[in-house]
Each structure stands twice: as structure tokens, then as C-alpha cells.
Amino acid sequence: MSIRLAVGQGSCGIAAGAQKVANALRPLLAGSEVQLGTVGCIGMCWLEPIVDLYENDTLKARLVRVQPNHAEAIAEAAKSGDLSGIAELVIQPEDSAFLEQQTRIALRNCGIIDPESLESAKAAGAYSALGKILSTGMTPEDVIEVIKVSGLAGRGGAGFPTWFKWNAARQSAGDEKYLICNADEGDPGAFMDRAVIESDPHTLIEGMLIGAYAIGAKEAIVYVRAEYPLAIRRLENAICDAREAGYIGKNIMETDFSCEFRIKAGAGAFVCGEETALIESLEGQRGMPRLKPPFPAQSGYWNKPSNINNVETFANVAWIISNGGEAFAAMGTEDSKGTKVFALTGKIRRGGLVEIPMGMTLRQVIFEIGGGIRDGGTFKAVQMGGPSGGCIPASLLDTVIDYKKLAATGAIMGSGGMVVMDDSTCMVSMAKFFLDFTAKESCGKCVHCRIGTKRLQEILTRITEGEGQEGDIELMEELCNAVRDGALCGLGQTAPNPVLSTLRYFRDEFEAHIRDKRCPAHTCTALLHVSIDAEKCRGCTACARNCPVYAISGAVKEPHEINADACIHCGRCKAVCKFGAVIVE
Amino acid sequence: MQCECTKQKSDLSLLEPVLAEYAAVPGSLITILQHAQEIYGYLPTDVLYRIAECTGNSPARVLGVATFYTQFRFQPVGKYLIMLCDGTACHVNGSARIAAAVQEYLHVENGGTTEDGLFSFSIVACLGCCSLSPVMMINGDTYGSLTPEQVLEILKDIQAKEAAE
Ligand SMILES: Cc1cc2nc3c(=O)[nH]c(=O)nc-3n(C[C@H](O)[C@H](O)[C@H](O)COP(=O)(O)O)c2cc1C
Ligand code: FES
Numbered sequence: 199m200s201i202r203l204a205v206g207q208g209s210c211g212i213a214a215g216a217q218k219v220a221n222a223l224r225p226l227l228a229g230s231e232v233q234l235g236t237v238g239c240i241g242m243c244w245l246e247p248i249v250d251l252y253e254n255d256t257l258k259a260r261l262v263r264v265q266p267n268h269a270e271a272i273a274e275a276a277k278s279g280d281l282s283g284i285a286e287l288v289i290q291p292e293d294s295a296f297l298e299q300q301t302r303i304a305l306r307n308c309g310i311i312d313p314e315s316l317e318s319a320k321a322a323g324a325y326s327a328l329g330k331i332l333s334t335g336m337t338p339e340d341v342i343e344v345i346k347v348s349g350l351a352g353r354g355g356a357g358f359p360t361w362f363k364w365n366a367a368r369q370s371a372g373d374e375k376y377l378i379c380n381a382d383e384g385d386p387g388a389f390m391d392r393a394v395i396e397s398d399p400h401t402l403i404e405g406m407l408i409g410a411y412a413i414g415a416k417e418a419i420v421y422v423r424a425e426y427p428l429a430i431r432r433l434e435n436a437i438c439d440a441r442e443a444g445y446i447g448k449n450i451m452e453t454d455f456s457c458e459f460r461i462k463a464g465a466g467a468f469v470c471g472e473e474t475a476l477i478e479s480l481e482g483q484r485g486m487p488r489l490k491p492p493f494p495a496q497s498g499y500w501n502k503p504s505n506i507n508n509v510e511t512f513a514n515v516a517w518i519i520s521n522g523g524e525a526f527a528a529m530g531t532e533d534s535k536g537t538k539v540f541a542l543t544g545k546i547r548r549g550g551l552v553e554i555p556m557g558m559t560l561r562q563v564i565f566e567i568g569g570g571i572r573d574g575g576t577f578k579a580v581q582m583g584g585p586s587g588g589c590i591p592a593s594l595l596d597t598v599i600d601y602k603k604l605a606a607t608g609a610i611m612g613s614g615g616m617v618v619m620d621d622s623t624c625m626v627s628m629a630k631f632f633l634d635f636t637a638k639e640s641c642g643k644c645v646h647c648r649i650g651t652k653r654l655q656e657i658l659t660r661i662t663e664g665e666g667q668e669g670d671i672e673l674m675e676e677l678c679n680a681v682r683d684g685a686l687c688g689l690g691q692t693a694p695n696p697v698l699s700t701l702r703y704f705r706d707e708f709e710a711h712i713r714d715k716r717c718p719a720h721t722c723t724a725l726l727h728v729s730i731d732a733e734k735c736r737g738c739t740a741c742a743r744n745c746p747v748y749a750i751s752g753a754v755k756e757p758h759e760i761n762a763d764a765c766i767h768c769g770r771c772k773a774v775c776k777f778g779a780v781i782v783e
Numbered sequence: 784m785q786c787e788c789t790k791q792k793s794d795l796s797l798l799e800p801v802l803a804e805y806a807a808v809p810g811s812l813i814t815i816l817q818h819a820q821e822i823y824g825y826l827p828t829d830v831l832y833r834i835a836e837c838t839g840n841s842p843a844r845v846l847g848v849a850t851f852y853t854q855f856r857f858q859p860v861g862k863y864l865i866m867l868c869d870g871t872a873c874h875v876n877g878s879a880r881i882a883a884a885v886q887e888y889l890h891v892e893n894g895g896t897t898e899d900g901l902f903s904f905s906i907v908a909c910l911g912c913c914s915l916s917p918v919m920m921i922n923g924d925t926y927g928s929l930t931p932e933q934v935l936e937i938l939k940d941i942q943a944k945e946a947a948e
Contacts, residue, residue, distance in 0.1 A: 386872070
């Protein structure tokens with residue numbers, strides 16, 4: 199019997215202390231039968247660090263929130279097979295349900311295989327789809343047909359049919375073509391691409407090789423953002439292994455198919471996620487988008503036909519080839535096929551990665567899988583699609599997850615970030631947050647985006663600072679339309695969405711800020727009024743001692759008072775008051 | 784007035800292997816800049832001039848590319864670079880409080896470096912660990928689920944370690 203302890207070591211596991219756990223276990227297991235292994239991210243980020251106990255490759259127990267001081271008990275249990283000493287670490291059934299409700303295709307191996315071992319990936323089926331194509335004589339056209347039947351659409355945001363792009367690149371004239379993977383993942387709140395690369399790099403490589411075969415590319419490039427050092431390292435390692443094993447390079451699997459691989463680290467610019475800006479960046483330029491057409495399929499990297507897909511898109515490809523396009527298309531809705539990965543974050547109880555068939559409702563994902571709002575808060579909205587998307591309110595929680603249905607709400611599927619917000623979030627300042635982001639990330643090439651986002655940001659800043667004026671809402675709407683219609687690339691065209699969608703569902707909050715100079719969520723500090731309830735105040739002086747601007751006065755054991763003119767509404771007095779005497783309204 | 788760039792004296796020989804490998808490869812400017820920053824910790828002006836000269840670009844173009852990307856710095860950074868995330872998830876989960884704690888404790892502004900040269904502080908967008916928000920990264924190590932108290936502990940640990948050395 200073989201016993202193995204696998205420590206989840208994606209970036210999030212490591213941040214939670216997984217390496218320390220592994221380091222504590224290593225000496226304790228030395229010389230014993232029990233093996234110690236590394237796996238990637240299973241997506242249950244709120245339970246990290248996670249250690250899985252395998253017996254003959256079957257999961258026997260999943261241990262959660264493991265700390266180095268648990269190592270001894272775990273090592274003991276693994277050696278003896280008696281788990282009673284670690285019963286408290288074993289995952290609770292309601293937490294296991296998080297995974298059981300999912301259907302995993304893109305994430306199928308994440309958290310299960312060792313991301314640094316080709317053997318481990320091969321045992322899980324890596325490169326068998328490529329083998330099937332090359333050994334059964336499937337032509338590139340056959341491959342494209344399977345992808346067409348599957349209905350796979352781009353997971354990077356726009357949701358464009360993958361087969362169509364592949365076909366266009368295939369049919370473009372010329373020998374020199376490029377296949378590019380977009381791993382720039384700039385949408386704040388989305389991290390599925392990182393998880394796939396860190397946890398299962400060979401699935402990405404295989405998907406890209408199949409894409410390269412289909413379009414006729416001899417070179418494949420992965421553009422990864424520099425903020426993902428671990429992903430870059432594991433991918434480099436995987437490319438090396440795959441090359442040695444004959445999956446990359448000349449005459450792959452002893453056939454005529456040849457393809458080289460290369461990683462390019464991004465340098466930090468959100469707009470480089472846009473495909474033509476990404477190409478500019480690959481060429482060593484400022485990452486400013488190009489006018490389309492021509493599309494990259496006709497003229498891309500070095501003006502050669504190029505195809506760009508997202509990481510998650512590629513992660514589905516090998517599965518589709520192995521299982522058939524029909525199997526993928528059998529899942530989902532009329533409009534959207536297969537599964538989609540979502541990154542559940544924010545005020546959610548169970549935050550992590552969720553892969554579900556299209557067609558589930560937002561409510562199912564957020565409440566059934568994600569467990570609803572944490573710390574007893576009330577659901578207010580979910581932000582989808584990041585800076586290009588919008589906020590969906592509680593009244594639309596039964597919206598079905600599908601490209602068209604989500605777009606109808608004013609949000610978008612986007613890359614799959616779902617940031618859940620509770621009633622402590624001010625929607626006006628959320629809109630401002632996104633416009634701060636796009637105004638900063640606007641590359642400056644076109645006027646509408648460069649100046650339009652700046653003006654929107656200024657108006658929103660004014661409103662959150664209590665300087666809003668009648669007519670601001672109408673002015674923003676006009677500006678939003680102008681920016682959307684006039685911008686060169688997707689960044690500018692979608693930058694108004696966070697404003698328009700919050701205006702659509704939370705107009706009363708904007709009005710409260712502008713007319714009543716009031717922030718209903720109590721977060722816009724300039725609009726707050728802080729006072730002390732004389733009945734509750736015991737005169738402990740904690741608030742006065744902690745006030746950074748000395749705005750609080752009062753004698754010991756007497757009710758204190760706040761000088762409203764000096765107060766900067768920082769809320770520190772409320773945080774330190776033990777008697778709940780500070781009122782913020 | 785004398786040109787600023789002549790005042791700087793970086794050891795340009797350190798850059799030669801990078802230039803030898805990439806200068807002639809089309810499209811490598813960003814890669815060269817990344818290597819240069821790894822070597823010098825930032826991009827000194829004389830280094831930028833040298834890169835321009837060897838890659839056949841004008842200095843303006845090299846600087847134009849370098850300033851486009853947030854990764855590149857033009858001032859030396861502290862020994863520890865604190866990158867605090869203010870992406871959507873971290874923002875919703877209170878990154879502003881963490882930022883305030885760091886700034887108050889170290890007396891640094893966003894983008895600044897402490898007087899002792901130990902810490903630089905920079906607010907960035909999404910580090911990709913959103914489920915552990917709020918998140919920060921110090922020299923490549925990620926710390927998650929932060930509270931203002933924890934941040935101070937982490938900073939104090941680093942200071943103690945440095946003082947001991
Ligand atoms: C401002 C902007 C940022 C984008 N960022 C990303 C990104 O980080 N990752 C990504 O895969 N696609 C991103 N996209 C979408 C890409 O332009 C492109 O549509 C996508 O990579 C194509 O791959 P797919 O068809 O597999 O989705 C972005 C688009 C825009 C306009
Ligand atoms: S939003 Fe902070 S790590 Fe993603």
C-alpha cells in the first residue's frame with residue numbers, strides 16, 4: 199500500500215503557509231513509507247493550507263487550515279493509518295460540498311497532480327489528446343471541426359467562438375504563423391489563469407500545441423504577467439520537461455509536426471491584455487492597441503497571421519479532443535456551451551475557484567456553492583467582468599450564467615471574476631474605484647478613452663467627496679456614451695460599464711450622495727458625521743487618545759465630544775470604543 | 784547645464800551579457816529592460832542610454848517603452864519592496880486600512896522609500912491571490928488575509944531581522 203501526503207502549493211496556499219507545513223512534515227516523514235508530494239491549487243482558497251492524504255492514489259482525507267504545529271500529528275496518522283489524532287483537521291462535509299457541486303474540465307487536474315512532474319501529468323492523461331490527433335491522422339480541419347461542434351467560446355472576455363478564430367488563422371496565407379496564449383490576466387479579482395498554470399501547466403501546453411497544429415503555427419508564445427513569478431517558473435519547468443520528452447520542438451511525437459515554445463513576461467500594463475496591445479508589447483513596444491481590422495488572424499505578431507487565446511480556453515481543448523465536441527456541447531445553454539471557471543471573492547464565505555456548467559444561476563454559485571455572505575452581512579451586488587463589467591444587484595440573482603443573459607444585465611461574463619459585495623460597500627465609490635483604474639490604465643492613444651475616463655473619474659471623485667451637483671448623473675451618462683462609442687479598443691469601449699450599471703441599479707445611492715450629501719453605506723468618509731452617544735460614553739478616553747487630529751475632548755469618566763470641524767471622519771474612535779458609543783452616520 | 788545622465792556612473796559591464804544575448808533579437812527591448820532592472824534594482828539613466836545605443840533605438844523610444852509599464856522604476860528601491868494589492872477583491876475587503884497602517888508605521892507615501900532605504904511601498908492592482916484578500920507581496924513572498932496588526936508584525940519582524948544582521 200502506498201501512502202502519500204500532498205501539500206497544496208499554489209500561490210494562495212503558499213501565502214497561507216503551505217511551504218512551512220511541507221517543511222515541517224519533511225523531516226518527520228524521512229525514512230518512513232509515507233511520501234510527501236506537492237500539488238497545485240484545488241481552488242478551496244478559504245481553507246488553505248490544505249494537505250491531502252492519499253492511500254493507493256485514492257483520497258482518504260483532506261486536511262484543512264493546517265499549520266506547521268499540526269505536522270507531528272499528521273505524520274503520525276499517515277504512518278499508522280489511524281486518523282483519530284487529526285479528526286479536527288478533516289474537512290467538514292459542507293465545505294466538501296463546494297467541490298462536489300462543480301464540474302471540472304479546465305481545472306480537472308488542478309490540486310490533484312504534481313505541477314512539477316510530467317509523469318504525474320501523463321498519469322492524468324496529459325498529451326493523450328495530442329497523441330490521438332497525431333496518431334490517427336486527424337487533419338487541422340478535423341480538429342477545428344471538433345472545436346466547432348463543442349461550441350467552445352473564448353474565456354478571456356469577449357466570448358468569441360474559438361473555432362472561427364482558428365479557422366481564420368488557418369486560412370490566412372503564409373507559412374509563418376504564431377499561436378499566442380494570453381496569460382496577462384489583468385482583471386482584478388480573477389485568478390483562474392494563474393491557478394491553471396501553477397497547478398497544471400501541461401494541460402495549457404497541450405491545448406496550445408493542438409491550437410498550433412490547427413492553425414499551422416510553428417511557434418507558440420505564452421505572455422504571462424510579471425506578477426505571477428511562480429506560474430512563470432512552473433511553466434518554464436514544464437516546457438523543459440515537455441521538450442525533453444519530445445512534445446515540443448522538431449518532429450513532435452515523431453511526426454512532421456514541429457512547434458517551438460517561448461514565454462514572455464509582461465511588464466505590468468492592464469491594456470496589454472487586449473490582443474493587439476499584447477502583440478505590440480511582444481514586439482518590444484509600448485502596449486498600445488492597433489486599429490482592427492486587420493485582425494490578428496490576418497496580420498498579428500510581426501504582421502504575420504496570429505491567433506490569441508486565453509489560458510482557460512486552451513485548458514479545455516485537450517479534454518474536448520479526447521471526449522468529443524458533443525460531450526462539451528451537451529453542457530450549458532443554447533447560447534453558451536461547456537463549463538466556465540469563476541473566481542469567487544469579496545465578502546463571500548467560501549472564496550475560491552468554481553467551475554460549473556453554463557446555465558447555473560448566480561444564486562446557486564454565490565449561495566449554494568459559495569455559502570453566501572460572510573460575517574453575517576447581507577448580499578448587495580456581485581461585480582462581474584472587472585473594469586469592463588458591471589454590478590448585478592440582488593433582484594437579478596436568478597440570472598442564468600450565459601454570455602447573452604449576463605450581458606443583458608449590463609455586466610459581462612468577462613474572464614470570470616465574481617467579487618461579492620455586502621451592504622457595507624458603497625456603489626458610488628465602487629464606480630469611482632473602477633474609473634480610477636481605467637483612467638490610470640488608459641494607454642492614451644485615443645482621446646475618448648484618455649480624456650473621457652479622466653473626466654468621469656473627476657466627477658465621481660467629486661460626488662464621493664460631497665461636492666456632487668445636480669446634473670452630474672446626466673453628464674456622466676452623456677460622457678459614458680461618448681467614451682463607449684468613440685474609444686479605439688475594448689478598454690475604452692467598456693470603461694463606462696461600471697458607471698452605467700451602478701447608475702442603472704443603484705441610482706438612489708448616487709442621488710443620496712449628490713442631493714443629501716449622504717453615503718448610505720457609510721464609507722465615503724467626507725460624507726460621514728461622527729458623534730458620541732453621551733449615554734453610552736464612559737469617559738474612558740480611548741477615543742481621545744487615538745484621534746489622529748485631536749478632535750475629541752472630555753474629562754476622564756465624563757462623556758466625550760467630537761469637534762465636527764476638526765474631525766476627518768477616519769473612524770478610528772469607533773474602532774477603539776469598547777462601549778459602542780461612537781455613532782457614524 | 785550639464786546633462787544629468789553623465790553624472791550617473793553605473794557599472795555598465797554588468798549589462799554586457801544581456802546585450803550580447805538580446806540586443807540583436809528583434810522585439811527584445813522589454814526583456815532587456817527587465818534584465819537591466821534585475822541587475823541594478825532600477826533603471827539608471829546611463830543604463831537606458833547604453834541600451835538605446837546597443838539596440839539601435841533612440842533614447843526617447845527606450846524611455847517611452849520603459850515608462851509605459853508599471854514594472855519599471857527610475858529610482859533605486861529599498862531592500863524590501865512592499866506591493867500592497869488594491870484590486871477589486873482587496874479593495875472590498877479593506878486594503879485601504881492596510882495601506883494606512885503601513886504608511887503610518889513606515890512614514891512612506893505610495894511609491895516612496897523609507898529614509899533608511901529598507902522599505903519601498905507601492906500600491907498595485909491584483910496580485911492574483913484575491914481569495915486571501917487583502918493581500919500584499921514583499922520581495923516575491925505573498926501574505927494574505929491581512930489585518931493592520933498583522934502587517935505591523937510582518938514589518939517589525941523584517942526590521943528585527945535586519946537589525947540583527
Ligand atoms: C482592456 C482589455 C484587457 C483584456 N485582458 C485580457 C486578459 O487579461 N486575459 C485574456 O485572456 N484576455 C483579455 N482580454 C481579451 C483579449 O483581447 C482577447 O479577446 C482574448 O485574449 C482572446 O482569447 P479568447 O478568445 O480565448 O478569449 C482583454 C481585452 C481588453 C479590451
Ligand atoms: S484583488 Fe487583491 S489579489 Fe486580486
